[in-house]
Amino acid sequence: MRGAALAQWTACAVAVALAATACGGGDNGGGASGVVRSSWGDPANPLEPANTNEVQGGKVLDMLFRGLKRYDPKTGEAKDMLAEKIVTTDSRDFTVTVKDGWTFSNGEKVTAKSFVDAWNYGAHLENNQRNAYFFGYIEGYDKVHPEKGRATADTLSGLRVKDARTFTVRLTQKFSTWPETLGYAAFAPLPRAFFDDHDAWLAKPVGNGPYTVESYARGSQMTMRKWGEYPGPDKARNGGVDLQVFTDNNTAYTALTAGNLDLVDDVPASQLKNVRADLGDRYINSPAGIIQTLAFPYYDDRWNADGMEKVRKGLSMAINRQQITETIFQRTRTPAKDWTSPVLAAEGGFDDALCGEACEFKPAEAKKLVAEGGGIPGGTLKITFNADTGSHREWVDAVCNSINNALGNDRACTGNPVGTFADFRSQITDRKMTGPFRAGWQMDYPLVQNFLQPLYYTNASSNDGKWTNEEFDGLIDEANAESDPVKAVEKFKAAEKVARDQMAAIPLWYQNGSAGYSDRISNVALNPFSVPVYNEITVN
Amino acid sequence: MGRYVIRRLLQMIPVFFGATLLIFLMVNVMGDPVAGLCGDRECDPATAARLRAEFGLDQPVWQQYATYMGNVFSGDFGTAFNGQRVTELMAGAFPVTIRLTLVAIVFEIVIGISLGVLTGLRRGRPVDTGVLLMTLVVISIPTFVTGLLLQLLLGVKWGLVKPAVSSAATVDELLVPGLVLASVSLAYVTRLTRTSVAENSRADYVRTAVAKGLPRRRVVSRHLLRNSLIPVVTFIGTDVGALMGGAIVTERIFNIHGVGYQLYQGILRQSSQTVVGFVTVLVLVFLLANLLVDILYAVLDPRIRYA
Numbered sequence: 062m063r064g065a066a067l068a069q070w071t072a073c074a075v076a077v078a079l080a081a082t083a084c085g086g087g088d089n090g091g092g093a094s095g096v097v098r099s100s101w102g103d104p105a106n107p108l109e110p111a112n113t114n115e116v117q118g119g120k121v122l123d124m125l126f127r128g129l130k131r132y133d134p135k136t137g138e139a140k141d142m143l144a145e146k147i148v149t150t151d152s153r154d155f156t157v158t159v160k161d162g163w164t165f166s167n168g169e170k171v172t173a174k175s176f177v178d179a180w181n182y183g184a185h186l187e188n189n190q191r192n193a194y195f196f197g198y199i200e201g202y203d204k205v206h207p208e209k210g211r212a213t214a215d216t217l218s219g220l221r222v223k224d225a226r227t228f229t230v231r232l233t234q235k236f237s238t239w240p241e242t243l244g245y246a247a248f249a250p251l252p253r254a255f256f257d258d259h260d261a262w263l264a265k266p267v268g269n270g271p272y273t274v275e276s277y278a279r280g281s282q283m284t285m286r287k288w289g290e291y292p293g294p295d296k297a298r299n300g301g302v303d304l305q306v307f308t309d310n311n312t313a314y315t316a317l318t319a320g321n322l323d324l325v326d327d328v329p330a331s332q333l334k335n336v337r338a339d340l341g342d343r344y345i346n347s348p349a350g351i352i353q354t355l356a357f358p359y360y361d362d363r364w365n366a367d368g369m370e371k372v373r374k375g376l377s378m379a380i381n382r383q384q385i386t387e388t389i390f391q392r393t394r395t396p397a398k399d400w401t402s403p404v405l406a407a408e409g410g411f412d413d414a415l416c417g418e419a420c421e422f423k424p425a426e427a428k429k430l431v432a433e434g435g436g437i438p439g440g441t442l443k444i445t446f447n448a449d450t451g452s453h454r455e456w457v458d459a460v461c462n463s464i465n466n467a468l469g470n471d472r473a474c475t476g477n478p479v480g481t482f483a484d485f486r487s488q489i490t491d492r493k494m495t496g497p498f499r500a501g502w503q504m505d506y507p508l509v510q511n512f513l514q515p516l517y518y519t520n521a522s523s524n525d526g527k528w529t530n531e532e533f534d535g536l537i538d539e540a541n542a543e544s545d546p547v548k549a550v551e552k553f554k555a556a557e558k559v560a561r562d563q564m565a566a567i568p569l570w571y572q573n574g575s576a577g578y579s580d581r582i583s584n585v586a587l588n589p590f591s592v593p594v595y596n597e598i599t600v601n
Numbered sequence: 602m603g604r605y606v607i608r609r610l611l612q613m614i615p616v617f618f619g620a621t622l623l624i625f626l627m628v629n630v631m632g633d634p635v636a637g638l639c640g641d642r643e644c645d646p647a648t649a650a651r652l653r654a655e656f657g658l659d660q661p662v663w664q665q666y667a668t669y670m671g672n673v674f675s676g677d678f679g680t681a682f683n684g685q686r687v688t689e690l691m692a693g694a695f696p697v698t699i700r701l702t703l704v705a706i707v708f709e710i711v712i713g714i715s716l717g718v719l720t721g722l723r724r725g726r727p728v729d730t731g732v733l734l735m736t737l738v739v740i741s742i743p744t745f746v747t748g749l750l751l752q753l754l755l756g757v758k759w760g761l762v763k764p765a766v767s768s769a770a771t772v773d774e775l776l777v778p779g780l781v782l783a784s785v786s787l788a789y790v791t792r793l794t795r796t797s798v799a800e801n802s803r804a805d806y807v808r809t810a811v812a813k814g815l816p817r818r819r820v821v822s823r824h825l826l827r828n829s830l831i832p833v834v835t836f837i838g839t840d841v842g843a844l845m846g847g848a849i850v851t852e853r854i855f856n857i858h859g860v861g862y863q864l865y866q867g868i869l870r871q872s873s874q875t876v877v878g879f880v881t882v883l884v885l886v887f888l889l890a891n892l893l894v895d896i897l898y899a900v901l902d903p904r905i906r907y908a
Contacts (some may be wrong), residue, residue, distance in 0.1 A: 105870065106638065107684035114640040189651050191639050208647050263684070279685055280693060281858050282769035307765065308865075312856045316765040321755045414836075449869055483637025483871040490636050490643050515642070523642035 074101040094300035095600025097582055099324040099593070101304035102311035103280050106307040108266055108285065111183030116357055116503075119246060119327075120592050124302065125268035125286055126249035127293055129176070135402050135596070137350070137507035137589040140242040142293065143171060143250070143269075144545065145226075152237040152544050155230045165252040166273045166288050173228040180374075181205070181216045182256070183247055193524055195247040195505075196325035198239060200231045235542035237549060242506045258274065271297040271596045281306050285536060292372050297596045298584070311490030316578070317577055324585065326576040326593050330452040333391035333575075337486075340577045346393055349591035350402045350504035351513065351572035353394070355444065355460075356526040357565075358494040363438035373564035374419050376497075379467035381422040384461045386570050389452075396420070397568035400557055401512040404589040410509025410550045416561055420568060424467035431468060441472055445498040447485035448478035453499060489525050500525055500566060509553045513537060517560050525567065533559040602899070606892070607906035613888045618670075622882040624877050625666050628905035634658070634871035658873070669877065671877060675838075678881075681867070687878040690863050697770045698859035701852075702844045704772060704779030705786070709813075709837060713787045717794020717833070718826060724799050726837070736788035748781045748854040765856035778855040782848055786840050797829035804828070811857070830901055836841055838894030842887035 079163070104118035111562045113122055127426045141147075145158040163171040174281035182188055184196035186286075193206055200219030219231040232239060250269060255262045265274050271293065272285040286301035305322070307313035310329045316322040328336055328344070336344050354555050356372065359365045382396035395403070399415035417425075431437065444461060446453040456478065461474035470473075479485040487500065503525065504511050514537050515521045519529040533556050540552030561568075574591025584599045626678045635644060635652050644652070656679075657668060678687035720729040739747075755777060756764025766774045780905060800808060802825055810820045849861035860879055867875030898905045 103683065103866065105683055117876050161899060186647055186651060189648060189655060191644065191648065193648055194645050206645075207649060208645075275617070278693075278768060279683075280690065306858070308856045308858065308862045312765050312854060315752060315757060316763070316856070319760065319764045382865060468794045481631065481637070481871055482633040484632045485637075486639075486643075487633035487636030490633075520644065527645065 064551070068245060070214075092193065093298065093600075095581075095598060096301045096376075097299050097323050097598050098303045098305060098312070098321075098332055099595070100307050100317075100322060100326065101283070102327075103306050106191055107263055109190065109245040109255075109263070110179065110251065111195070113246060113262065114191050116590070116592060119590065120595075121266075121283065121285075121304070122246040122249065122268075123270075123592055124272040124595050125270045125274065126246065127163075127267055127268075127270050128243055128246070128249045129546075130244035131295075134586060134588040134594040136406070137409075138407045139244050139506070142244075143242070144240075147240040147243075149240075151593060152235040152239075152542065154234050155232070155240065157228050157230060159226045159228075161226065162292050163269060164292065165250075165254075165267055165269045166290075167252060167254060169252045169254070169270050170225075171250050172225045175252065176248075177216075177220045177222050177228050178256065179249060179251035181222060182251065184217055185215070186212045192247045193243065195242075198232045198236055199232065200233050202233070202301075215555065219457075231442070231492060234538075237541065237544045238508055238510060238546065239335070241508055242511075245505050252445075269440055271295060272302065272508075275301070295596050298599050299582075300600070302595050302598075311562050314577070317579060320579060320581075323579045323582050324576065324593060325597075326574070326587070328393075328575045328577050328590070330390070330455070335391060336577060343578050343580065345576045345587055346573050347587050348395070348403045348589070349574035349587065350404045350507055350589045350590065351574075352397060352400065352402055352502050353569045354500045354502070355497040355567040355569060356401070356500035357497050357528070358492065359528045360492050361525050363365075364496075366435070368434045369438075370563050371430045371434030373434075373567060375427045375432075375497060376442070377419050377427075377564060377567040378421060378423045378435075379427035379461050379464045380429065380567070380568055380569070381463045382420070383422065385456060385463070389455050390502065393569035393573045395573065397570050398559060400516075400566070400568050401509055402571055404504075405507055405512075408499060408547075410512075410553055410557075411509065412554060413558075415554065415557060417565065419561065421492075427467045428469065439471060442474040443477040443496040444481060445477040445485070445488070445494055447480075447482045447499070449481050450577070454478060456537055457499070458570075471516075476538060480523065492527070492541075494526075497567070498525070501572075503590070505535045509550060509557075510541065511561070513553060513557060514541075517565050528560075528563075528565045530559055530563060531563075531567070549560060553577045602896075602907050606896070609631050609892050609895070610904045613885075616888060617881075617884060618723050621877060622666060624880045625669065626662070627874065628664075628871065628873040628876050629662050630685055634682070637644045637871060656682075663898055669874075673878075673881065675732045677809070678878035682872045683877045687874050690875060691709070691878065691882065694858065694863045694879075697857060698848060698852075698861070700770065700772060700847055701775050701779055701782065701848060701857060701859060702841060704775045705783035705828055705844050706837065706841065708780055709787050709790050709840070712828075713790030713874060714794050714826075714833065718798055718821065719829050720791070721795040721798025721829075722802065722821070729795075732791065736791050738786040739784050744781060744785060745850050745854060746776070747784055748851055751777055751781060752854060761875050769807060770857055770859075776873040777858070778851050778857060781855075782844060782851045786836075786844070789836060790833055794829065797832055798825060834901065835894055838890050839887075840895070841890040842883065845886055847885045 064177055081146040102117040105115055106112050108118055112124055127142050130139040131142040133140055143160050143163055147155055147157050149155045150192035159173055162199045180196055183190050183206050184193050195507040196202055199217050201217040221229045225384055239573045252267055254267055265277055271291045273288045275284040275286045283304040287297040291451045309326045313325045314332050317325045337429055386394040386396055398413040401411050403411050405411040437475035444457050447455050448454055457476040464474040465471055515523045517528055519534050540549045543552055576587055578585045580601050582598050584597050586594050588594050635649050656667055680686055716732050720732045723729050752764045754760045761775055807825055810824045849865050852859050852861035864879050
């Protein structure tokens, strides 16, 4: 303990030296004008609606924009926001009517054209928008965003402005729940300023949401203030939000405990043990639409062979999800029981009995199944993951331990770390995986379709393992064409059962959103996308 | 002297090119950065191809390097993946890191040299043993431990300072991080000064100075210290470069948006433009600091002359 004592002594000395310069705390007022100080991370991509695919940029867009639909922060249900009505007779041609009286914060009216221009921009190949594929269901997408070569059209032929408040959309296929995808940020309307002076807009974005950007110092802070004339029903209940970029989530957490920060929406794994003691009931741990799975490389013949579904099922049953979620994640994850998420609720397609015994920890049966299926290809299971973020190493080691114990073989499973996320993704894209790999999925919109089609449909955008199954594809097509939502959900679940029987991917756990906040603010909640509902927060 | 400086400056050119080329190649070996830009999913091939073209990644490495160096000489350090100019990142990061480095260097000089002289003059006394022991402890504790401990005690438990530095990063906010950053070097400076002072205090010229009746203060400051500072100056000079580039840990702990943080971010996102740009500037800083040290030798010791 000498080291600690001495360090304390040093600390004392420093404390004396600093007593004179100690800084006063932040002292902005409370009540409706109070400002919330929230932690932030530097967005990875430029802050454009169709170019933002991670939570940090998503937070800003959620405060800055309102689209045709908005997902209810509590239930996740898609509710009309700017949409007066969206009608269709054949689940393929939609007529959208925009509500009257909405403007952007610079005074420009939000019209049908604001949406059509924004979507055309988002879809066009030359604008390099990371989320362009969201417009892939709209007719003419293959012309503005061909897989190879240059675009042959400037606008989506499926979008037509009828009058100031109406536009029509024609899809490439029947997609009955398409209107419910419109709450996603990529579908936000954009003001003319975005197109006329793009650089100026990026430096200080203008939207139609409850907040306006007062100042934006890239990489360090964004100051958002309440927009007084916001016409929507969900007005901000605080004076504004200061989003402060932190170099490390541990530092942000420390700043919160010291009272220099009000809200941290990413409690670091290493602090989960202390969080109850530090924050008491000012800690939120609520379900989010995120599921973690282990995907398999089906382009590798060894994993695609007959009988391997038994091995995969056996491996799934060899994982003690309960123990791992409790000890490593401190219950911020819930053992998975299907391939969707509890935020969908039963009527939305979540079914906690769907996976059944295949997701339960049964070591004896697991060993038997793996042996029946012909054993692990190559003798050793290598779980590939990126080691730079998200404390993945801990759980991969735990999963491997669990598998090794169940199979009674110390060399059955080992982790295979990849240095950076970018390298991890590029190895997946280049189909270099030889064994299971970490696959995380954060929903774009709360629909069961979003948990199945992008991940398991043949050649879908996030089907990293290249799993393919005709029966599954057929059921998904049928489900999309089904106009009755209840029947559609049943069809999706039928497809999910096909994925289960083949164990297309091993579901591990549902991830919760976690956040901690100071006693200066209240009414803090996370929406199903694990983003704080900023406009509801009140400052005491 | 002038010719010496010119020769040294010319020598910097190959070092500069070699260092940048090495960094460029190393970042390229890390793999395709575009794959990481689309989150947990595959970028659609057309967009990925567009992004590669935008950042010049579709060309062979040597051509990328040539284009990059060409741009650097016209003051264009390229664009990071989030669309920000690298020069803009530098304009934000370098002033902060320079402030932090200055604070750290001041701590090193003031505390390190004073303790060194004090212990060097009182060899074997309790003060000497005590300080030696303390430097040993400081050297053996990793920076992140000192950093986190001070942050917890001063920032959270006693509430004397803010645990996280604001984006303005004013000098008073940087005192604790500066001390943490300086701590290990400070201990070395103390030890170097002590040894050097102890050695020189027995030198003939010190005895002469004492014998001719100079006041003790003048003997120590003019004769003893000036001659003893050469190894210390060498150390501090090279430390400037190390402190500027090596503050990654301290900067992360105290939320300082400086060079270390930008480098870390650049490496995580495999943004070659950011990493190469920052390292290039750091290489220059290192070279210039070394040159400055060599020139200082001549100032400190008149016996050293450059031709």
